[in-house]
Amino acid sequence: MTHLPDRVVIIGASVASAMLIERSRELGFAGEFIVMDSDPNAPYDRPPLSKQFLLATGPVEPAEWWPEATPILNAKAIGLLTDKRTVLTDKLGEVVADAVVIATGAGSIRLPNEPAGVLSLRTAEDALALRNAVDAGAASAIIIGAGTIGAELASTLAQRGLAVTVVDFAPQPMQRFFSGHLGEEAKAWMHQAGVVTHFGVAVKSIQKTDAQWTVQVSGLDLHADLVISAVGARPNTGWLTYSDLDISNGVCCTADGKALLTTGEIANGIFAIGDVSARQAEDGTFRRFESWTQAQRHGAALAEYFAGFESMELEQAPYGWTEQFGRKVQVHGMLPPAGELVQVYAAEERNAALYRVGSAEEDAAWIGVNAPRQFSRASMGMSLLS
Numbered sequence: 001m002t003h004l005p006d007r008v009v010i011i012g013a014s015v016a017s018a019m020l021i022e023r024s025r026e027l028g029f030a031g032e033f034i035v036m037d038s039d040p041n042a043p044y045d046r047p048p049l050s051k052q053f054l055l056a057t058g059p060v061e062p063a064e065w066w067p068e069a070t071p072i073l074n075a076k077a078i079g080l081l082t083d084k085r086t087v088l089t090d091k092l093g094e095v096v097a098d099a100v101v102i103a104t105g106a107g108s109i110r111l112p113n114e115p116a117g118v119l120s121l122r123t124a125e126d127a128l129a130l131r132n133a134v135d136a137g138a139a140s141a142i143i144i145g146a147g148t149i150g151a152e153l154a155s156t157l158a159q160r161g162l163a164v165t166v167v168d169f170a171p172q173p174m175q176r177f178f179s180g181h182l183g184e185e186a187k188a189w190m191h192q193a194g195v196v197t198h199f200g201v202a203v204k205s206i207q208k209t210d211a212q213w214t215v216q217v218s219g220l221d222l223h224a225d226l227v228i229s230a231v232g233a234r235p236n237t238g239w240l241t242y243s244d245l246d247i248s249n250g251v252c253c254t255a256d257g258k259a260l261l262t263t264g265e266i267a268n269g270i271f272a273i274g275d276v277s278a279r280q281a282e283d284g285t286f287r288r289f290e291s292w293t294q295a296q297r298h299g300a301a302l303a304e305y306f307a308g309f310e311s312m313e314l315e316q317a318p319y320g321w322t323e324q325f326g327r328k329v330q331v332h333g334m335l336p337p338a339g340e341l342v343q344v345y346a347a348e349e350r351n352a353a354l355y356r357v358g359s360a361e362e363d364a365a366w367i368g369v370n371a372p373r374q375f376s377r378a379s380m381g382m383s384l385l386s
């Protein structure tokens with residue numbers, strides 16, 4: 001049975017919504033998509049912002065994956081009447097549709113009492129401000145937070161010649177991405193590039209005097225020209241505060257993306273895809289991923305649901321990747337924090353390795369470092385060739 005709406009309003013011109021539109025058109029959807037985004041630079045790709053963009057010149061390029069002939073209205077959603085499937089906006093008044101798709105992604109978490117001038121990175125504007133500061137001669141940076149974005153920034157800024165210091169409350173880099181594995185290896189990547197690290201420390205204060213910043217962490221005063229806050233992202237659900245959707249952890253949804261009301265019922269005709277959506281797992285908990293690939297899968301699966309297909313997109317194990325310190329790091333599956341980590345392949349001359357995490361009998365999860373071929377064979381359950 002198809003569930004084809006005639007008119008779909010999408011909030012967020014993102015990678016998830018691009019895939020929803022593209023796949024819907026492939027499946028013969030002839031209805032109308034109304035897309036709005038509050039960022040005048042949208043659509044663009046976020047992953048390069050912490051990587052190639054900071055090493056290059058020129059503007060942020062428009063995303064090549066945005067479907068041709070799909071206009072984007074520059075407007076901000078400021079409220080939602082769920083029972084009427086009506087989006088309230090700042091510039092377009094009320095927009096009514098048969099289906100509302102929430103694809104508003106996530107925004108940077110800022111530290112409490114963070115002074116003005118501390119940089120962060122989520123948008124094209126943020127990336128431009130950071131690159132301008134480096135181009136203007138900044139010689140050193142303190143990065144607060146060593147998640148994937150903080151670690152990528154450490155790598156890119158070190159490549160640009162800055163003296164980089166990373167501080168984190170966690171005991172190791174990318175604690176969440178690696179579920180606690182590979183901490184010593186990831187620290188070594190940083191140290192080999194000359195990055196100074198302080199793990200397991202709390203930031204006590206951030207102050208600016210003249211052109212220099214001072215960041216006080218447990219017992220230490222650190223000084224630099226730039227301070228960048230990279231302490232994580234929070235789903236963009238502020239505009240849904242007065243709706244009756246359950247936004248306790250992003251937009252709480254069924255496993256296939258139907259938004260839930262605070263009563264636990266499905267909100268008819270309201271869907272959420274990408275980083276903003278938290279999907280219900282078999283154990284009843286809600287899981288949110290901040291992953292480009294996962295966002296695309298959400299978009300494709302929703303298009304297939306509209307078209308009446310049994311979608312296989314969400315059956316796939318989670319996948320994430322990061323690029324830093326000359327390494328492409330890929331993760332397949334949910335890494336069990338207490339699972340045994342076994343190196344099953346290594347090629348030291350290329351800094352390449354493949355690790356299995358968890359027992360071989362169960363569905364193993366995999367971490368690949370500069371080993372895309374071995375990683376993809378392993379994650380498809382195939383034997384490793386030499």
Ligand SMILES: Cc1cc2nc3c(=O)[nH]c(=O)nc-3n(C[C@H](O)[C@H](O)[C@H](O)COP(=O)(O)OP(=O)(O)OC[C@H]3O[C@@H](n4cnc5c(N)ncnc54)[C@H](O)[C@@H]3O)c2cc1C
Nearest residue numbers: 012014016037038039046047076077104105274275291292
């Ligand atoms: C610097 C950086 C590097 C990254 N690198 C990687 C990587 O290497 N690998 C990886 O897997 N992932 C990476 N990610 C994460 C990846 O980019 C995200 O998972 C992906 O962009 C999520 O897409 P999305 O569809 O959920 O929406 P987003 O890309 O977050 O887009 C949401 C859109 O909604 C708009 N919006 C928000 N609120 C409103 C509103 N009220 N009204 C109208 N519009 C609104 C925003 O302006 C935005 O354009 C990176 C992210 C960043 C910031």
